[in-house]
Amino acid sequence: MGHEPIRSLELRGITKRFPGILACDHIDLSVGEHSVRALVGENGAGKTTLMNILMGLYQPDEGRILINGRDVRFRSPNDAFDHGIGMVHQHFMLVQNMTVAENVALGMKSSHRSFRLDIAAVRKRILEVSERHELPVNPDALVWQLSVGEQQRVELVKTLCLGARFLILDEPTSALTPQETDELISLLQKMSSELSIVFISHKLHEVKALSDTVSILRRGKIVFEGRTENHSPADLAALMTGHEVELPRVDSGSAARGGAPGLLSIRELRVKGDRGNLALDGVSLEIAPGEIVGLAGVSGNGQRELAEALNGLRPVESGSIRLDGAELAGGSAGDVIREGMGYIPEDRNTEGIVPSFSVKENLVLKDIGGKEWSAGGFLRLGAIADNAKALRERFDIRCPSTDTAAGSLSGGNIQKVILARELARGPKALVAVYPTRGLDMGAEEFIHKQLLARRSEGVAILLISEELEEIMNLSDRIAVIYKGAILKVVPGKDATKRSLGLLMAGVADE
Amino acid sequence: MNAGSFVLNILILGVPFSVALLLAALGETINQRAGIFNLGCEGIMAMGAFVAFLPPFFLAGTPLAGSANLIGLALAIGVGALLGVLFALVVVTFRAPQGIAGIGLQMLGWGAAGTLFRHYVGGVTGVPGIQPVPVPGLSRIPILGKVLFNHNPLVYIAFLLVPVFWYLLFKTPWGLKVRAVGTYPRAADSLGIRVSRVRYQALALGGAMAGLAGAYLSLAQAKMFADDLIAGRGFIAVALVYFGRWNPVGVMGGALLFSLAQALQLSIQVAGINFPYEFAVMLPYVLVIVVLALVRKAKMVGPTELGKPFDREQRI
Ligand SMILES: Nc1ncnc2c1ncn2[C@@H]1O[C@H](COP(=O)(O)OP(=O)(O)OP(=O)(O)O)[C@@H](O)[C@H]1O
Ligand SMILES: [Mg+2]
Numbered sequence: 001m002g003h004e005p006i007r008s009l010e011l012r013g014i015t016k017r018f019p020g021i022l023a024c025d026h027i028d029l030s031v032g033e034h035s036v037r038a039l040v041g042e043n044g045a046g047k048t049t050l051m052n053i054l055m056g057l058y059q060p061d062e063g064r065i066l067i068n069g070r071d072v073r074f075r076s077p078n079d080a081f082d083h084g085i086g087m088v089h090q091h092f093m094l095v096q097n098m099t100v101a102e103n104v105a106l107g108m109k110s111s112h113r114s115f116r117l118d119i120a121a122v123r124k125r126i127l128e129v130s131e132r133h134e135l136p137v138n139p140d141a142l143v144w145q146l147s148v149g150e151q152q153r154v155e156l157v158k159t160l161c162l163g164a165r166f167l168i169l170d171e172p173t174s175a176l177t178p179q180e181t182d183e184l185i186s187l188l189q190k191m192s193s194e195l196s197i198v199f200i201s202h203k204l205h206e207v208k209a210l211s212d213t214v215s216i217l218r219r220g221k222i223v224f225e226g227r228t229e230n231h232s233p234a235d236l237a238a239l240m241t242g243h244e245v246e247l248p249r250v251d252s253g254s255a256a257r258g259g260a261p262g263l264l265s266i267r268e269l270r271v272k273g274d275r276g277n278l279a280l281d282g283v284s285l286e287i288a289p290g291e292i293v294g295l296a297g298v299s300g301n302g303q304r305e306l307a308e309a310l311n312g313l314r315p316v317e318s319g320s321i322r323l324d325g326a327e328l329a330g331g332s333a334g335d336v337i338r339e340g341m342g343y344i345p346e347d348r349n350t351e352g353i354v355p356s357f358s359v360k361e362n363l364v365l366k367d368i369g370g371k372e373w374s375a376g377g378f379l380r381l382g383a384i385a386d387n388a389k390a391l392r393e394r395f396d397i398r399c400p401s402t403d404t405a406a407g408s409l410s411g412g413n414i415q416k417v418i419l420a421r422e423l424a425r426g427p428k429a430l431v432a433v434y435p436t437r438g439l440d441m442g443a444e445e446f447i448h449k450q451l452l453a454r455r456s457e458g459v460a461i462l463l464i465s466e467e468l469e470e471i472m473n474l475s476d477r478i479a480v481i482y483k484g485a486i487l488k489v490v491p492g493k494d495a496t497k498r499s500l501g502l503l504m505a506g507v508a509d510e
Numbered sequence: 511m512n513a514g515s516f517v518l519n520i521l522i523l524g525v526p527f528s529v530a531l532l533l534a535a536l537g538e539t540i541n542q543r544a545g546i547f548n549l550g551c552e553g554i555m556a557m558g559a560f561v562a563f564l565p566p567f568f569l570a571g572t573p574l575a576g577s578a579n580l581i582g583l584a585l586a587i588g589v590g591a592l593l594g595v596l597f598a599l600v601v602v603t604f605r606a607p608q609g610i611a612g613i614g615l616q617m618l619g620w621g622a623a624g625t626l627f628r629h630y631v632g633g634v635t636g637v638p639g640i641q642p643v644p645v646p647g648l649s650r651i652p653i654l655g656k657v658l659f660n661h662n663p664l665v666y667i668a669f670l671l672v673p674v675f676w677y678l679l680f681k682t683p684w685g686l687k688v689r690a691v692g693t694y695p696r697a698a699d700s701l702g703i704r705v706s707r708v709r710y711q712a713l714a715l716g717g718a719m720a721g722l723a724g725a726y727l728s729l730a731q732a733k734m735f736a737d738d739l740i741a742g743r744g745f746i747a748v749a750l751v752y753f754g755r756w757n758p759v760g761v762m763g764g765a766l767l768f769s770l771a772q773a774l775q776l777s778i779q780v781a782g783i784n785f786p787y788e789f790a791v792m793l794p795y796v797l798v799i800v801v802l803a804l805v806r807k808a809k810m811v812g813p814t815e816l817g818k819p820f821d822r823e824q825r826i
Contacts, residue, residue: 018823057700058823078702093697095690097811105683106690107701112683162701408825 003083006166006196007033007068014063016049018408020400023049025220026063031166036188036197038207038228040240041217042440043412044398047200048090050217051168055080055087081107086164088155090171090200090411094143100154101126101139107162122161129160133187147300149180156184167191168198171411173206174438177299177466185209202412202440204233216240241442247469248448250292250455252476252492262286263460264429269319269329271302271309279305281484282319287429287460292451294475294492295464298504302484303464304346307433310462311343312336324428337366342427342459344418344435348411352418355407359399360388362406363421387424395420396446411438423450429460436470448474468497482506516781520773521657528762528769529668530555530723530731534747535754535761536675537719542751543679544712545692545815546601549612551720552744553619554593558586558724560623563735564630566637579640583725590721591714593619598713602706605819616744624737631735639733640664662730675758688712692813695820705820720744746798753802756812764798771797 009031016024023046031037039047052058054065056074065072067083074080080087094103101122105111108125111118123139130137137150137157146154152172159167169188173181181203188197188210201207207214208228216224216239224239237245264287273279279302287293297303308314310321312333321328326339345351353362364373364384373380373387388402397416399409406417415438422430432451436444451474455461465471471478475492480503487508490499534551541548548554562582569578593615600611645659645666679685687708690698695705727743728735746768754760771794778790 055700076702076704077700081702087700089700093694093700095694095697096814097693098686098689102686103697106686106698106703115682117681117683117686405825 004068005033006083006085008066009085009166009196010066010069011050011054012064012066014050014053014060014065016046016053016058016060018049018400020404022220024053024060027217027220027222029215029222031196031198033196034193035213036192036199036211038211038214039198039200039217040202040204040207040214040236042219042240042398043416043438043443044410045217045440046220047217048170048410051087051170051198051200054168055085081162081164084163084165085168086159086162086166087168088152088159088170088172090174092151092155094151094154094158096142096144098143099139100137100141100143100146100157103143103154104139104158104161107158125161126157129157133157133160133191135187148175149177152176152180152184164195166196168200170200171202171438172199173201173203178468179298181206202438202444204236204441207236208233218242237441240440241445243442245441245445247445247473248452249473250452250476250492262291263289263324263458264462265320265322266310267320267322269306269309269321270317271305271314272317273302273305278317279484280309283481283484283486285462285479285486285489287462289458289460290455291476292455292461292463292474293489294471294478295462295481296466296468296471296478296500296504297481299466301481303433303481305484306481307343307346307431307462307464310336310431311341311345340426340428342422342425342430344422344430344432346433346437348414348418353406353414356405358403359392359397359406359409359417360384360402362417363388363391363402363424366421366425391420391424396443412440412443415439416443419447419450423454427454427459429462430454431462431464433464434466435463436465436467468500472497472500480504516777518653518656520770520777522660523776524766524770524773525657526661526665526731527772528765529665530726530743531747531750531768532668532723532762532765533671533726534720534723534744535750535765536671536758537716537723538747538751539675539754539756539758539761540679540688540712540719541716542816543692543756543813544688544709545695545813545818545820546598546709546713547608547612547748547751547817548594548597548615548713548716548720549609549745549748550593550597550615550619551612551716551747552740552742553616554590554717554720555619555724555727555740555744556623557593557619558590558721559728559739560627560724560735561589561721562586562725563637563728566639566729567631567635570637579729582729583722586721586725587718588721590724591718593721594713594715594717595710597717598710601819602709602713605821608817620737620740623735627735627737634734634736636734637729640730664726664730668726669762672758672762679758684708684711689813691820692815695815696822699820699822705822720747723747749798749802753798753805755805764801767801768794768798 011027011029014024014027027050041047049058053060056076056079101119104126105117105119105122108122111122126139135153135157137154152175173184185206199210211228214226214228215222266283266285269280269283270278271280283306295303305314309316312331312335316329319329323339323341328336328339364387367373373384392402395416398413406414436447451461463474472495477489478492478495479489480487487503534555538548538551562585565578565581569575597615600606601608640662642660642662649655649659687703691705691708699705727739732739750761750764753764775790775793778785779787
């Protein structure tokens, strides 16, 4: 690190174009020493792009970067590292089949001896950093064996090990549980007394809790800049989306359901997890037409396995899943889709889309063999294009065109592509797993409205989420899952955060 | 002939048979760990075999004849590395599809070697080649000595290279970079590692090894050059890398298994055992396919980005 510490960092007039899109449009941004600058904005606003430019990963088409008032040019991340800038990326930058220590060593040039990798030094450094910041990590664990939360911690430790004094955090909380998020936020609060931080998030209460100043990006432009303390989350949300954001609530007063066999009926379901353990041990749940059942629980209690089993992606050991009378247990994913099940998967990059296919192809992927999209063995390209055009408008999918590869969209817009497909198919039942993870406020509001609209059309919806707020706002009934079994089902209007929290911790009766 | 000496013969034959495969497959292991499979291995081996053959052929009778073999080996390594870099130019810099580019390189190497051979050399001629050098002491151990320590020096070198490559891949900074670049180039890039440069280096090393493997065939095994000298060994080497799960030790196991099966089928024919020779010839290939199908796919070992070009500013 041959450079003086960063006292001020300034981006001036940064502009970046991608084919068909202006991702950053003359952006000015400055960050002072020992301060936290929050960067918020809709999905696809250009936040990640801007930070990748600052890291030297993308080259700007126009604009300058100034450090302590002097021009710098970053041609690769090495140049940024030299100035002590480090970034935790939105998508984990960890090599899955290597250990934590090897991942850190990759960037730690001091461990690169001529004919030997000094892994002992790396391990020592990891332990130092993890002790100092109370971020427990095991240097010898293989990354693919770690949970998402642990990987997020590894990313932070890695960045700190590489000597970062200026931290860029791109949605570090979007995959964390609420507890993990709280821990991270308080850790960052402590660290902000010695570091400078750029913090990107869609969750405005985190922004409020952590940042000194906030900048709002919209369609590649800075539309607002100010001190965080002077603005309420609602103000910021309105500035971000251009309108008042009000998350809708379900009105489940009238219908007294329960007891009657549901449209989606799960009985005594037993399913094995990845390690051969029984991940679901006798789950029974009835969801009536036009009902939203929220499934609350700390992640890792069988939610993923349940969603996969319901969609034919995981073999069922015993029990039954009936959708409108048809048995789904033991069927393939194709069978389940044909019976009218909709699915919004947890990991949208590997499950929900084919990244190299265009947006319009992804939008019809589930029914591509049906009469609507193909005739006599040929695709009905006109119909597919029209469908894409309509859905793009209705769901506000931001993409240069519907021929763009879906994988090149911003995270939130990929989610919208999946949602558009699943909701437009007219499913009988819908399994939505963390449907708003990584989405901006406006999109979240929109999706909640969509889910409620489907509900009033008679769709049976299973909503799996870790956000208690989301579950409480939308659910007619809330089922709490704990260690692979449903601990209790409570009416949505009777639920409180406290009672749910206790149930999620496994305390059934107070 | 009794059963004991029949088996001994297979072992004595099989070990040197495996060397060309082993050398090429070690190089290919590095290529694939870096995310690139080089089907052109066969073509590089042909060029290596050809250029290695030239010095002993032309320098016979001159004062340089004594070091002709060494010059030949150096040439093969150099030409191999050069062809590896050429391949890198096509698939790394220009991002051409690797399968097609590899087949192109295979045909280029094979065709060029054959044509140049006919033009400058003509008919089939032998060279003295590299002679066996028994390891003092060790070669006198009963049985083992004959199987392991009574070969030409390249055999020893090839087997010594197995732990060297293992160390290179798993214990050095360069090996770490190679593995990262083949598994998640974007992560490597985000840490300031130059993905293209590492891939160029890996392909150069892989090419050099393929060149050396070819030289082994023309100088040590056949002691001559002919058009079809390589006979598909380059492709077998590529398959052996999968077989060995991208680990030099596993790759060695595969090379030995294949070569022993090869030695077995030759011995069956030579011993005049009543067995349809067509089936005997098939044996090694069938064996490899069967074993490949049966080995359990271990999770999370290999380069998951194998075959995919990398572009920093491209999201997919
Ligand atoms: N490598 C790329 N190739 C093509 N287009 C890109 C690329 N990177 C970003 N884009 C486009 O640039 C725009 C900004 O994307 P960016 O990822 O910066 O958004 P973001 O603000 O980080 O959104 P999110 O909150 O969803 O992460 C998007 O429209 C996206 O599709
Ligand atoms: Mg982003």
